[in-house]
Amino acid sequence: MTSVGSERNLTIRDVAQRAGVSISTVSRVINGKKVRDELQVNVQRVLDEMNFRPSAVARSMVRGRTQTVGVLVEDISSSYYAEMIKGIERILERTGHHPLFKSSHWNLQLEEEALQVFLDHNVDAIVVVGGLISESRLQDLAARMPLVLVGRGGVSVNAPTINLDQRGGAYGATRHLIELGHRQIVHISGPLTQEDAVARRVGYQDAMHDHGLEVRPDWLCEGDFLETSAFRATMHLIENGTPFTAIFAGNDQMALGANLALHRKGLRVPDDVSVVGFDDLPVSAYVVPPLTTIRQPAQQVGELAAHAAVALMSGEPAQLAPLELKLIVRESTRAVRR
Amino acid sequence: MTSVGSERNLTIRDVAQRAGVSISTVSRVINGKKVRDELQVNVQRVLDEMNFRPSAVARSMVRGRTQTVGVLVEDISSSYYAEMIKGIERILERTGHHPLFKSSHWNLQLEEEALQVFLDHNVDAIVVVGGLISESRLQDLAARMPLVLVGRGGVSVNAPTINLDQRGGAYGATRHLIELGHRQIVHISGPLTQEDAVARRVGYQDAMHDHGLEVRPDWLCEGDFLETSAFRATMHLIENGTPFTAIFAGNDQMALGANLALHRKGLRVPDDVSVVGFDDLPVSAYVVPPLTTIRQPAQQVGELAAHAAVALMSGEPAQLAPLELKLIVRESTRAVRR
DNA sequence: ATACAAACTGAAAACGTTTTTTGCAAGTGG
DNA sequence: CCACTTGCAAAAAACGTTTTCAGTTTGTAT
Known part of the structure; x- marks a missing residue:
């Protein structure tokens, strides 16, 4: 067999000529339509020999599908x-x-x-x-x-x-923290211009409310779904002396950012502060400590x-x-x- | 303006008809070729009105480029x-x-x-x-x-x-460890069926050799560039009592896997064991501790x-x-x- | 005014397929 | 033995553009 696709500019016409049939017949063979057995094998042989591949562009053109x-x-x-x-x-x-x-x-x-x-x-x-x-x-x-x-x-x-169900997921994440006894829970949300970010924030708020917990305004931070924003937010939180024992981040990347900030400030996860993310990125199972999170499949x-x-x-x-x-x-x- | 692209099956022919010119002229206007000013603006207006977009497939067909x-x-x-x-x-x-x-x-x-x-x-x-x-x-x-x-x-x-220069990068990573005083350095490579994996391994070996350090056979582990393989390799290393003070992983993902294994075994990074990765993934700057690595741009x-x-x-x-x-x-x- | 060039425009060919139509030969029933 | 169907391959049309080619108008110089 000649090297795969070693020529181009080959058209169905060339095949037809070499096989001594019309182009319609070649087309039929290519597409598995009915053709006299004898011709079928002959054309197929030529097809293989020439290593012919029909042009997807031309096909798309005539078929109207790509x-x-x-x-x-x-x-x-x-x-x-x-x-x-x-x-x-x-x-x-x-x-x-x-x-x-x-x-x-x-x-x-x-x-x-x-x-x-x-x-x-x-x-x-x-x-x-x-x-x-x-x-x-x-x-x-x-x-x-x-x-x-x-x-x-x-x-x-x-x-x-x-x-x-983004809201539900966030609700579950927050409830998990509450069930662990946390009362002072910070939420770092994604940019509130994005649907998912607000849905998750609502989930957090609902969970807090349903468990009779007040949400302090400074527990609601807005990030941008990237590590740095959460890092900064967390640093500020600590520097401002805002009290909290857990952070629910709008996604895993921000959870990582928060995690690093806590580390910088000498706070241990999970001993001093618990952290929950959202997404379950492939990496989240391998960071230290492995991240509790909401898995999005x-x-x-x-x-x-x-x-x-x-x-x-x-x-x-x-x-x-x-x-x-x-x-x-x-x-x-x-x-x-x- | 009518809603963008609200019809299909629109062809250059329809435009030509509505503008009262030939399709060649429409084509010329579309492609910015010279056309009498009066026609040019007229056709362009029709084009805009109809919100016409030429078919990329047909273009590819005739132009031979896609x-x-x-x-x-x-x-x-x-x-x-x-x-x-x-x-x-x-x-x-x-x-x-x-x-x-x-x-x-x-x-x-x-x-x-x-x-x-x-x-x-x-x-x-x-x-x-x-x-x-x-x-x-x-x-x-x-x-x-x-x-x-x-x-x-x-x-x-x-x-x-x-x-x-994969070999050079690996060489630099290893040298960094050596300069920090490490003598017992493990390398967890990627699958040796991949060029990059072996080049990095060679870089490690060369650096060790150039600094007069013997490489123990059990310091050479083969992973698959994924976290788990390095996690396992590191666990085995520790369980077998292999002595080492540093790990150079073939990429960041494996560095993370190693990192977690060390954590599991109660070893601190970098206090007990130093870890270097390769790639500088976006996440590597945010894990705890932030990962020393070779940045691939x-x-x-x-x-x-x-x-x-x-x-x-x-x-x-x-x-x-x-x-x-x-x-x-x-x-x-x-x-x-x- | 006439011939000729210049500037454009429209008709037609081309791109490489698939699909429809046509044409031909063989088979079938009366 | 003729009319009619069947089966299959070749020819032609079609897909939506760009581009070439030919034709028409306009302008210019003699």
Whole structure:
């Protein structure tokens, strides 16, 4: 066999000529349509010999489908999205579709542009993860093509939506701390411009309230989901003498930032202060101390989204199994010292 | 203005009809070619009114270029590759190219398939990061289209190659430990099937040798670049009573695994054992204690690779600035106790 | 005024496939 | 033995653009 794909500019025409048949026949052989046995084997042999591969572009042109799926996330390289992408990749690989990833970096304009690129390239479906795009725009989109939403309110949009109960997860995290006897619990939230950040904050507030605990205003800090913001917030908290025995961070990255600040200030985790995160990043099980957190099954979310997209593309309704957030108790939390 | 892109199946023909001109003229207006002023504004108005966007597929068909770049990495969701991808995204975004990412998961067959997909889709350039593909195959590829290699020997391949001095970095990491007075230094390597893993191991060995230090066979452990493998290796080391005062891990993830094992066994970092990693993942600055490591400028590598690809596509030679690995001293290393 | 160049525009070809239509040969029933 | 169906391959149309080529108008110089 000649080296794989060692030529290009090979067209179905060349194959037809060499096999002494028409291009239609070659096309039929390629696509497994009915052809006289004798011709079939002959053409197939030539196909193999020439190592011919049909142009995906030309196919897309005539078929009107591209076998690609646009996937829009905030940031490909952020751990959480990366995990989700892995799940999407895994499923689409099996169905012969190709994901086309774009990052929007929490920027509405970039988001709109990415969507436009998807449209221009005639993707067969779009998966939108989070984002700032308006619901009406999404509704437009959903009306024109298969669309799957992940981690968005999207109640008004007529498209399958995968949502994890962020509020509930945060509630559980907070309750865990309360059950360990903590009363003075700080929450460092993500940027309140993001749905998830506020949902988690609400979960914290609800849990506190339901257990009859007052929330001091200075226990509510706003970060940006990155380590540094939580590091700073925690340093300030300590320097201001704000009393607290536990921190519930809006995500694991911020939990790590808080963790480091505590370390800097000579406070031990979990002996002096308990810390809970959110996400369960792959790394969270290996930091010292291993982080108690709320597991978001990011890969499963990705898989589910991909499945939904595939279903939609073949005209079937999407099946959405509800996914659960789970408290993973590790070693960054313990009963409050008395 | 009507809602963005609210129709499809719109073709240049519809625009031509509505504007009362030929499709050639519409095409010319779209592409900024010379057209009588009066027509130009008229057609442009219709274009805007109809919110027309030309089909990228049809364009690719006739132009023979797709404005896409295939990027093959081992695992999109692994932190290191994710960073690199971010760099690639950033550069290509500016030039109007669209990256098409594929993961090969250290699997030769998947790698070959991904390459085939790139070829089928007629990408304008390919970036191969690491991987198991043979050099001769790469040579074939390089002869046919713009190809950029990252983190591969690739000496025999006629394509721009971006390589970081893995051996040198490892040498520096080891020397750092030696200079701190460590004599009994363990190295946990990545899988020795990977070039980078062996290069780093060689760097370790060379540094030890150059400083007149014998390497005990049981100081050489082989992991798989994931946390767990290093965790286990370190546990065994301690349980077997192997003497050591420092660990140089083949990457940060394994450093974290080792770190946790030490913690489990009641050994303090850096007081009892010093730990050095490799990569400088975003998280490494925030773990406790912050990790001393070798910084690989992953994003810059990605940017450089993207620049090279862009240059190649426009027929220019690629400019390759050499990138440096840098020792980042944080708090996981200190002078050996005597 | 006429010839010729310049400037544009429209018609048509091309890109590489798939799919529809046409055409031909063989088979079948009366 | 003829009319009619069947089966299968070749020819042609189609997908939505860009680009080439030819044709038309306008302008200019003689």
